[in-house]
Amino acid sequence: MAIKHETLADALQDLHELQEQGNLVVRSGDILPDRIKALRSAGYIQPIMKGWYHLSDPTSRPGDTTPWTMSFWSFVQRYCENRFGTDWILSPEISLGLHAGINVPPVQVLIQAIKGSNNAIGLPAGRSLYDLKVRTLPPPERRMKLENGLRVYNPAATLIQMAENCYQAHPEAVAALLGSYRDVTPLLRMVVEGSHKRPGGRLVGAFRHLGMTVQADKMAEGMRRAGIDLRIENPFTGEGISIVPGSPPISNMLRAIWHRDRIKVSEILSAPTGARDPATVLEHMDDVYTHDAWHSLSIEGYRVTKGLIEKIRKGEWAPDANDNDASDRDAMAAKGYWNVFQSVRGVVETSLRSGGPVVVGAHLDEWYQDLFAPSVDAGILTPAQLIGYRNHPIFIRTANHVPPAADKLMDAMETFFELLNEEDHPGVRAVLGHWLLGYIHPYPDGNGRLARFVMNAILASSGYGWVVIRLEERKRYMQALDAASFGGDITPFAQLIEEHLQHIR
Template structure:
């Protein structure tokens, strides 16, 4: 293909991208669509619809599809139904509570049309069905999509959803300050007896008995039917504590932490881990640096040799005088890792000697670690200085993961809650495991989140009397799968077992070296 033709096609693509990353065939003029598809800049979703891609992207890579997933759903449904649709109660509620997971299927209710399933790419789909007589009344717009209101969603989801998604129901209830809006939905519909019982039972379960009784009495007065308050969940205690918090992102972190810590504590009972002398663990860090740098950088895809790490450590890496020490991405990453490692070590030393709180020190100093991690890339001109300004100011998507990190506007508040949860946690091993996972879950920076999460974990471990853990690149697949299960499936057990196993091995090695 002549470069001139592709260049013109890319110019048109660039102009279209000002409106998003999902396109229809008719958006392109001439043969530009053909050129862009052939070059790998566009991938087909369904006939006539495309999402942005990259030539180097593998066929099974879901990153660009997940990045454009909700944009496609919004544009496709609007184009096909001209606004006369709504997502079903389950999908609506998950969007209201800011679920971070890309669903395999979205169910859509329409005012007209036929029942049908639309197969998309990478195992995703839309299931569409008409409800001409009972189309949802309480429809609102959220992120460009027609959804049922939060209150209507709570009233319409069924018994199984309550049982399987207790996290989401508790978050949704916490977002509603005044239950008048729930009453309005319940009294504006027929046959809402079961829904009223579920909601009243759920409100009582989470400690809002006065609200439960208000709905019960009003509903009974209006309908002349008795309402029983039955716990709709499969557990006997709520996950969230009573709070004035209304931010769904903050609520999600709280519910995750309180749910996950119970699992970690159960797994922890299987391990006999004893705290070691902290000063010895601190002194041992220098011995672990080379292997830690090699494996941590390799996990992130950098090609770093032990020789390069030695040169950086000994101050022999000098790209100005030695042409072989050129300012490559790998070399700059190695230098940045060394500077960050030294900063982490200094933080740990201060916490140990001055008997400070590590969670408090993390809140104050994690930006310093991040700055050191990318300082060489800034100095070299590879990155612009604004990258060190703080948390990310763009949305990020994780390669191969169904988890979508929080949007940029939620990061500051999310990190504030994150450090509050760290501070409140009494068990240092729970701190380390959930501190690692939650940091990656929030993904506060544009890059370096994996390295930062492992630094956080190890800072919490060493300052509490446990040996520095090196996660080996050979274990990368298991490590990443455990993280995915925790982020997407809501199951922290595998990740807890993986990390506690590494802590146990590291502790044994420490004891052998000090005998």
């Protein structure tokens, strides 16, 4: 009879083989019952519902949403395939979010299936699945299968079939998808083929609301020529939404959110009144460095003493001569922080002397490489590993927000730099620059530190001062960022930064 540790070893081997096949969830029957029990006891899997488990991490902290979040869509896909075969599809409303690049698990996933039972299934973290019984699925030309195996309505069918209240409930996602159309021919063809009078009228009005006159006119003329009684209505509410016609959905969504939130931030932040002469600003940065480095690194979970920070400031950290220094993870993080601070200091000085704004796009990759240069020196990373953006999914501990997929990063970061360059309010640039870099999470690690450097480089060069987010504020800080990313409310984060700026004054 196998002893406990042997059972666990065998179970981990089974789990590894499932992972190699791309599975992030385990179903009863994939692994023997006693091995399932061993994996659960050791914390390597957690239950989703009866007979289903998601991968977990034995070292996960309470409240860590990462294991379930990263497994969510894999579970939806595998559960549906197991139960319904290929005769299922996610609702148009769920399809909308996925097409717009939103990976956040919704509160309820609505599945349309021929063998559905009109039944809701409870899932962890307050999520659920509802399998709606339908007589038929949409025709093949209105469906598509995503790379992760999820079956969805294609973009045109999504815009036609989705509920009208999506225009009010998810305006940025709808605008992002509409804004991707340079040519509305696929959309018009589907409207005419299905005689979709009301959805077509809403689409014409929506295009006009977005300033896409060419697309609106082509839709309207095509419907009239097909004999459809066109009644145009604007399904959006409020002011126009900023998009660039023909841009990818992720780009348009970020642009729409930025222009929605910039007004709120500009109303919360007071005007800059601090010093702008280089000597005074740089002296303040030098004075606050130790305090800032300790708190910023501690927020990320590093255990860095102020003595270590001073040791690095004085150039006394010697990994080439001291094995302890070379293997000290916390010391490497502190040295990387010092590297970036020095680079940011130089950028701020140049900005103050020239009178021009900090151009984040010219420096961000260098700051990322500076941050992890000590890991390269120690042989932990190679220089090539620090080039470019992440090529895998990433998840934020304790947060509901899920950053965009890796294949959307180039478009997202290009838009990020454009928005920073276009914005004329330095406070808005700083606050939304911090938030948006965290929202995108372009790098495998270091995103939080880099977001704070981006914010402070802009603030310090614009007469605001350097903001230190303290370790004791971590919970409020993270909740404020998640409220902006997941809840669409930038106000808590803007208020937090304004409180710090008032204190500096």
